[in-house]
Amino acid sequence: MLGIRRRPPGNARRRVPTALATSLAAVAALLLGGAASPPAAAGTVRSAPVPVRLDPAYQHAPFEGWGTALAWFANVTGGWPDAQRNRLADALYGTGGLGLTIARYNIGGGDGTATAPYMRAGAAVPGHWNPAGPQAPEEWDPDNPDHWDQDADGNQRWWLKAARARGADTFEAFSNSPPYFMTASGLVSGAVDPLDDNLRPDQYERFAAYLAGALRRVQNSTDVTFASVSPVNEPGTAYWRAGGLQEGSHWAPESQARMITALRAALDRSGLRTPVAAMDETDPNMFRANWESYGNAVRSAIGRLNTHTYGTDGRSGARDIAKGAHTPLWMSEVDLGGTVPQSFTDMSPALDLAERITDDLTQLEPRAWVLWQAVEDYENMTPAHEDSNWGLIQTDFTPADAANEPLRTNKKYWVMAQYSRFVRPGSRVIGTDDAHTLAAVRPGGQGAVVVHANASDSARTIALDLTGFRDVSAAPVQRYTTDATRDVHREADVSTTGRRLTVTLAPRSVTTLVIPGASGVDPEQATPAAGPRLLVNDHSGLALSAAPAGAGSALVQHPANPSDTAQRWTLTRSAPDDWSSTASYRVTNARSTQDLAVADGELTLLPPGPSARQHWMLSTSGDGHHTLVNSATGTLLDVTGASTSDGAPVGTYRPNTGRNQSWTFRAAPTGG
Incomplete structure (x- = not known):
């Protein structure tokens, strides 16, 4: 700036x-300062690897x-x-x-x-x-x-x-x-x-x-x-x-x-x-x-x-x-x-x-x-x-x-x-659940790249979960490191075991892993998972519920109750093979069998249909929390007035980064 x-x-x-x-x-x-040096000492390794899950089912627009x-x-x-x-x-x-x-x-x-x-x-x-x-x-x-x-x-x-x-x-x-x-x-x-x-x-x-x-x-x-x-x-x-x-x-x-x-x-x-x-x-x-x-x-x-x-x-x-x-x-x-x-x-x-x-x-x-x-x-x-x-x-x-x-x-x-x-043009950044890790699928979807920054003074072992990919071959994984003594230095290749990769990274370093054998998306591992969900607001802790007929608002929030079909929602991709972060979903209520929609500026329930007003895009940074963006209006699912009260109305509002617009999807077993 x-x-x-x-x-x-x-x-x-x-x-x-x-x-x-x-x-x-x-x-x-x-250029001065660019000579590669011998590898640095690894330092003390953490006792347990840090798990990092890659989610190729959430792909950003091509970079x-x-x-x-x-x-x-x-x-x-x-x-x-x-x-x-x-x-x-x-x-x-x-x-x-x-x-x-x-x-x-x-x-x-x-x-x-x-x-x-x-x-x-x-x-x-x-x-x-x-x-x-x-x-x-x-x-x-x-x-x-x-x-x-x-x-x-x-x-x-x-x-x-x-x-x-x-x-x-x-x-x-x-x-x-x-x-x-x-x-x-x-x-x-x-x-x-x-x-x-x-x-x-x-x-x-x-x-x-x-x-x-x-x-x-x-x-x-x-x-x-x-x-x-x-x-x-x-x-x-x-x-x-x-x-x-x-x-x-x-x-x-x-x-x-x-x-x-x-x-x-x-x-x-x-x-x-x-x-x-x-x-x-x-x-x-x-x-x-x-x-x-x-x-x-x-x-x-x-x-x-x-x-x-x-x-x-x-x-x-x-x-x-x-x-x-x-x-x-x-x-x-x-x-x-x-x-x-x-x-x-x-x-x-x-x-x-x-x-x-x-x-x-x-x-x-x-x-x-x-x-x-x-x-x-x-x-x-x-x-x-x-x-x-x-x-x-x-x-x-x-x-x-x-x-x-x-x-x-x-x-x-x-x-x-x-x-x-x-991470070259045409790559697609994908979801991860670790704040220190950036991951992307390479142009054309063949192979993945992971960049991890270890800012700690100790070596760190990370365990990459690759189960989200459809295929993970045993091709060698290339590794490059920059730290106090190395500049994008090619290290010894590492190997995947099944659909997992464990690697130890030097202290105060940034490491890039090139995983050529990872490709596709395993639908069974895609998020959000199939099946009924409770949509729990991250601010109030209460769940989205279809209100009874005659209530003042079609949608309200109540204490989470998996046995209440009014609180059960199924998220269905409009295009089953669309793994983009702008993919649209129908959000269907179990009791009414109607879809969450915006009509005439109001949040409501409508019979299933192709209209953008009843389609939603899900946004997440990989931390388990989501916003739901209406495809027609651009407004977000929102607890009105950031209320924490039982029965408070739920509507939509322009993006404001408030936790009352942030939701967690919680499994809701059909047996209650």
């Missing part, structure tokens, strides 16, 4: 071969890839000597590096030529307007070709072409600020009052035309096609102020809405079908608050939902908003500086990053995961400045000799590789 990450310290698609050792060694030879914003580092290094900038591009986008496939291009606003430089190194991303075009900035005309700098921002454009040449296939453009002459403060860093919008009220259509025009010109010059364009960035924060060290702008919710619709109209006028992404808010809770303020016309103008995760609360709300809106969701920006001083060997920042990746993918269910700046300014990270660990590679943005400036990898780089080299 551009704003939070700049507080002073104290305030604080291209498939990669699985044989990685040779390619990693090639990258290590180019689009890993990426980084370009912005500052590309604005600097895109102009470096060819050999050096290609080393960096290989490290990020090459098959021997991280194999990233997404790049986010920053459409700069640009301060006036008379404004003395005041931003941090690289942050003054050039604007696309031509300073020699109109006689006065207010005369800038987006329809006049002479008012555009056709060659603006050559350094970032170099990076777009370099990424594409190495296999990147997904590109997004984003804006942090309008050009200075459209702002209230006259600066692209924000308004004088950070809670004020900086775009002047009469400039929305002009700014939208600027973004559409820049987008078209960059596409034409680079042969890159943008999959989306995001007009606002972290709009609800108070970090953007005139004279700050980077571009930024506050946007009130109604201003966001106006800008989103203005950009959609401008793109349409330009003949561009590029989807609008929104709203790149700082965290999922703020994202949810903004979304709730948008009307239907604004929501329909959005083709992709973006959130950052600098704050982590509310991921389930953003996830269920995206499902209910049937709109793809990205985690479009985050990085972490860590809690230790600048270090290229300490595993703490890397383990923090692993935790963030795993939690984001399992709880938020994004289709892509994108870093802020994969390359950071080394000088700014030193003890004399931030003394921190932002970025995966650090290099001086103002070097005396760019051709020979060191490219320093920290442990975050190698931990990122533990994920990005193995």
Whole structure:
């Protein structure tokens, strides 16, 4: 996040071969800190293995890839000597590096030529307007070709072409600020009052035309096609102020809405079908608050939902908003500086990053995961400045000799590789019941990948339960480890025993297991299990019940009673072979034999039918708790008013992350 990450310290698609050792060694030879070392001592092993169950019956949408914003580092290094900038591009986008496939291009606003430089190194991303075009900035005309700098921002454009040449296939453009002459403060860093919008009220259509025009010109010059364009960035924060060290702008919710619709109209006028992404808010809770303020016309103008995760609360709300809106969701920006001083060997920042990746993918269910700046300014990270660990590679943005400036990898780089080299585009993240484990089925469904982070000071043995797969062959399981002394080091292969795999992992390490023999789904092991269930609310502890005829509400909650047929529900997949996390279910009551449905805005029971209003999507992060998202309305099964009272009505409500929208499925034997 551009704003939070700049507080002073104290305030604080291209498939990669699985044989990685040779390619990693090639990258290590180019980057400092990348040499593989002998295996570390295992440490003390726990007395009992930690059980980890993989659930291929809960598969996220196909993963689009890993990426980084370009912005500052590309604005600097895109102009470096060819050999050096290609080393960096290989490290990020090459098959021997991280194999990233997404790049986010920053459409700069640009301060006036008379404004003395005041931003941090690289942050003054050039604007696309031509300073020699109109006689006065207010005369800038987006329809006049002479008012555009056709060659603006050559350094970032170099990076777009370099990424594409190495296999990147997904590109997004984003804006942090309008050009200075459209702002209230006259600066692209924000308004004088950070809670004020900086775009002047009469400039929305002009700014939208600027973004559409820049987008078209960059596409034409680079042969890159943008999959989306995001007009606002972290709009609800108070970090953007005139004279700050980077571009930024506050946007009130109604201003966001106006800008989103203005950009959609401008793109349409330009003949561009590029989807609008929104709203790149700082965290999922703020994202949810903004979304709730948008009307239907604004929501329909959005083709992709973006959130950052600098704050982590509310991921389930953003996830269920995206499902209910049937709109793809990205985690479009985050990085972490860590809690230790600048270090290229300490595993703490890397383990923090692993935790963030795993939690984001399992709880938020994004289709892509994108870093802020994969390359950071080394000088700014030193003890004399931030003394921190932002970025995966650090290099001086103002070097005396760019051709020979060191490219320093920290442990975050190698931990990122533990994920990005193995969970490739087209993979589907699957459910697990362990907070430290990320799992995915590989593209095409043949094979699985497991990444486990052991942040403890002791070795940990995990016992993977693979019974959810239809087939598990005895093919060798590959193992790669990063810890204090190893960098994605190929360890001895391990073997499955039946449908189980037990492996011991080093302390303070991240390990990737490639299980080529796991495929398919065993329907008998799928969750939720077949048979009648009680739906028990996680807030009240009471069970969903069909109310007697004549009661004030069709659905209420009562103390759990397995013998009461009004509380028994059967969940049936609408498509038996749909194992996606957006699969729809009919939820049928045993007493009435009717389906749970939303009609005329009310929760009710209806005779079985194909309507989306009586179909529900189940969301879970693997912890045994679920939300139920109505396929027609996007609202969630919800105990009204978060009541804990016996007999309280149950309805539906927009996603709010409350426990009154969270449910546990408890077996209800037909014999009572």
